[in-house]
Amino acid sequence: MxxxxxxxxxxxxxxxxxxxxxxxxxxxxxxxxxxxxxxxxxxxxxxxxxxxxxxxxxxxxxxxxxxxxxxxxxxxxxxxxxxxxxxxxxxxxxxxxxxxxxxxxxxxxxxxxxxxxxxxxxxxxxxxxxxxxxxxxxxxxxxxxxxxxxxxxxxxxxxxxxxxxxxxxxxxxxxxxxxxxxxxxxxxxxxxxxxxxxxxxxxxxxxxxxxxxxxxxxxxxxxxxxxxxxxxxxxxxxxxxxxxxxxxxxxxxRQEDLLAQKQERAAREGSTRYLGAETCKRCHVSEYEQWKSTPHANAFLTLKKDLGGMQDADACIGCHVTGFEATGGWINPNTNPDLRNVQCEACHGPGTEHVRTGGGTRMGEAVCTTCHTGEFAKDWNYTKYYELVRHD
Ligand code: HEC
Ligand code: HEC
Ligand code: HEC
Ligand code: HEC
CATH class of the missing domain: 3.60.21.10 (Metallo-dependent phosphatases)
Structure with missing residues (x-):
């Protein structure tokens, strides 16, 4: 059958x-x-x-x-x-x-x-x-x-x-x-x-x-x-x-994924970062030119020249770069943007917030003396030194 x-x-x-x-x-x-x-x-x-x-x-x-x-x-x-x-x-x-x-x-x-x-x-x-x-x-x-x-x-x-x-x-x-x-x-x-x-x-x-x-x-x-x-x-x-x-x-x-994406974007946009002097220069050319002429713009080279192999570079680098140990700041000589030297943001603070809002960051003597301190204070005099770094 x-x-x-x-x-x-x-x-x-x-x-x-x-x-x-x-x-x-x-x-x-x-x-x-x-x-x-x-x-x-x-x-x-x-x-x-x-x-x-x-x-x-x-x-x-x-x-x-x-x-x-x-x-x-x-x-x-x-x-x-x-x-x-x-x-x-x-x-x-x-x-x-x-x-x-x-x-x-x-x-x-x-x-x-x-x-x-x-x-x-x-x-x-x-x-x-x-x-x-x-x-x-x-x-x-x-x-x-x-x-x-x-x-x-x-x-x-x-x-x-x-x-x-x-x-x-x-x-x-x-x-x-x-x-x-x-x-x-x-x-x-x-x-x-x-x-x-x-x-x-x-x-x-x-x-x-x-x-x-x-x-x-x-x-x-x-x-x-x-x-x-x-x-x-x-x-x-x-x-x-x-x-x-x-x-x-x-x-x-899907919702969870959307939320995660949103948070990631917010974190990326909102995160504090040092942008480097070249970014500031786009809008502040005259300040940039003046800064370029100060020893701050060469602080890394000075240090490098002085480091005679015997020195512990880690103990020195903090005051000769920008944003040392700060969120979004100095990491190593090869990171982008280049944060060697005492750049704008060493005094004015990380640029992310400012560039976004257009608001500025004022600073006073306390900023200077994080670096100009102890054996490096030498003959520190804020009024005198201030005149040498202000941009006009
Ligand atoms: C991140 C550290 C740091 C900060 C912040 C800082 N400086 Fe300096 N400053 C240095 C270093 C390092 C040098 C030496 C640079 C060199 O000679 O290469 C220097 C050099 C100078 C010099 C040149 C001194 C000389 O002998 O020619 C002046 C002036 C000066 N700083 C003023 C100031 C003032 C004013 C402030 C605050 C508004 C300030 N600095 C903030 C690190 C700093
Ligand atoms: C606490 C911050 C700080 C540290 C750490 C630091 N420096 Fe400096 N350095 C400065 C400041 C500020 C100046 C500028 C002093 C001035 O001219 O008034 C300076 C200037 C210098 C100069 C320029 C010449 C001079 O003596 O003025 C040399 C070279 C130098 N530092 C090397 C070093 C070395 C090497 C180390 C590590 C042993 C070091 N620095 C660690 C803040 C620092
Ligand atoms: C060593 C510290 C220091 C560094 C580095 C520095 N500035 Fe300043 N900046 C000052 C001081 C001091 C003033 C005067 C106003 C104040 O006291 O807030 C100032 C003021 C300014 C102002 C206000 C307008 C003006 O010209 O007075 C701008 C814009 C500015 N800086 C941009 C920059 C830029 C861009 C760089 C880097 C290329 C830079 N600054 C590097 C200390 C510094
Ligand atoms: C996209 C343009 C732009 C860039 C990039 C920019 N700024 Fe500004 N900045 C401005 C404007 C606009 C003002 C307000 C008008 C003025 O004072 O010239 C200002 C003002 C400032 C002031 C004075 C604030 C006050 O309270 O008087 C400082 C300091 C400053 N900027 C620092 C910086 C630093 C440091 C950077 C780099 C990290 C930077 N700016 C990058 C546009 C810019």
Missing amino acids: ARRATIVDSLEAAGIGVLHVDLGDFVSTQNVVKQQRTQYLWEEMTRLGVKATTPGKRELSEWRMLEDFLESGEIPFVSSNLYRGTGEEKRPLTNRYLLEDVGGVRFGIVGLIGAADFARARVPDDAELSFQEPAEALRELLPELETKAEVVVLLSQIDRDATAELLHEVPGVDVALIGNRARADDEIVMEGETITNQSGVRGQWAGILSLIVDPTGHIVKGEAHNRPLDKLVAKDPDVLQRAQAANEESDRL
Whole structure:
């Protein structure tokens, strides 16, 4: 007696028959929620008891998460042409094929990714992932599968044309489900002896494929019934609730991200920084020229000349540079802006606030005596010294 087996295709869509959320919106490329949403989808797939899934570019790019899922064994992964490790240590990423009973028919399932998608996936180097040509992998596995399964299914993460080419090059696949940037087919498409079906991208469709298989394992008939997951699809209250919770979590993550960005920007704008005399010069040319003529503008060179190797430079540098040990001030001779010498901001304070508001910073003797002190006070006389540094 002939048996009927129905495959619900598109692994994203496998759960979607009962989901009724707009998965088009749901699968997000926004970095801040991508991981959370992928995680949700995979958990939903686990609950639905998906029988087989093969990782594509997107899944590989979420490598850490994929690794966890592979390890947990909650979703049956199949990948016939991906390996980990090198040389002697090289081993398949996961099952190279799976055997499944659907409607009394024994299915053998292989999964392949194309070279282009593999190359574009963002996988960390330490994953040591390697790729085998799809045709080679298929040739290796088909003889074994033909003895173990009645119907061989290929889950293809290779685009339509390249999948077709592969099926002609390596005959023996009975059914190919193409999930790579695929639109939804109206009916099955034959490639040689192989029934192919594409069931639409982004989980917006449920790809449903019915097969009538005779007792010898021969497919008598194949029919595609791909269905858009629109308002006509019944809602499962549990799934709906989980989907809503996941949506709320996404919103929360987005809000959190926005806030963090805002704070970072505020911190960047509001932070105290020394800008250097060249910045001040843009608006205060005459003060700059006068300052240039004072010993302050050469204080670093003076120090350098005087440091005879025996001296502890750290003990000296503080009064010969600008903003020493101050937030946004001197760090080392190579930082930008260059804060060598006793520049404008050593007396007037860090310029960030002033440049923003246009308000000035007055200062008095106390500023001078942070440096002109102790053995360096020499014959300090504020009135006398003041006359030598004021700019007019
Ligand atoms: C960040 C430290 C620092 C501050 C603040 C500072 N000075 Fe100086 N000042 C120096 C150093 C160092 C020299 C020596 C520079 C050199 O000779 O290369 C110097 C030199 C001078 C000289 C030249 C003295 C000479 O022998 O020719 C005068 C005048 C002077 N400072 C006045 C002032 C006044 C007035 C203030 C405050 C309004 C002030 N300085 C603030 C570090 C400072
Ligand atoms: C507390 C701040 C301060 C420290 C620390 C400091 N200097 Fe100075 N230095 C000054 C001031 C102020 C002057 C300018 C004095 C003046 O002309 O009135 C000066 C001037 C000088 C001069 C110019 C010549 C002179 O003696 O007037 C030399 C050279 C010098 N310092 C070397 C050093 C060395 C070397 C050290 C480390 C041992 C050092 N300074 C540490 C504040 C300092
Ligand atoms: C050694 C300390 C010192 C340094 C260095 C210094 N100034 Fe001044 N600046 C003064 C003093 C003193 C006044 C007089 C006004 C006061 O007492 O507040 C003044 C006044 C000013 C004023 C007010 C208008 C004017 O000309 O009197 C401006 C603008 C100014 N400085 C810009 C600069 C700029 C720009 C630089 C660097 C290129 C600079 N200052 C470097 C001490 C300094
Ligand atoms: C974008 C232009 C601009 C830049 C850059 C700028 N200032 Fe000013 N500054 C002004 C204006 C405008 C005033 C107010 C009018 C005036 O006094 O000339 C002023 C005034 C000042 C005053 C006098 C404030 C008072 O209370 O009398 C000082 C001191 C001063 N600036 C220092 C600096 C220092 C130091 C820097 C570099 C860190 C700097 N400025 C960079 C535009 C600028």
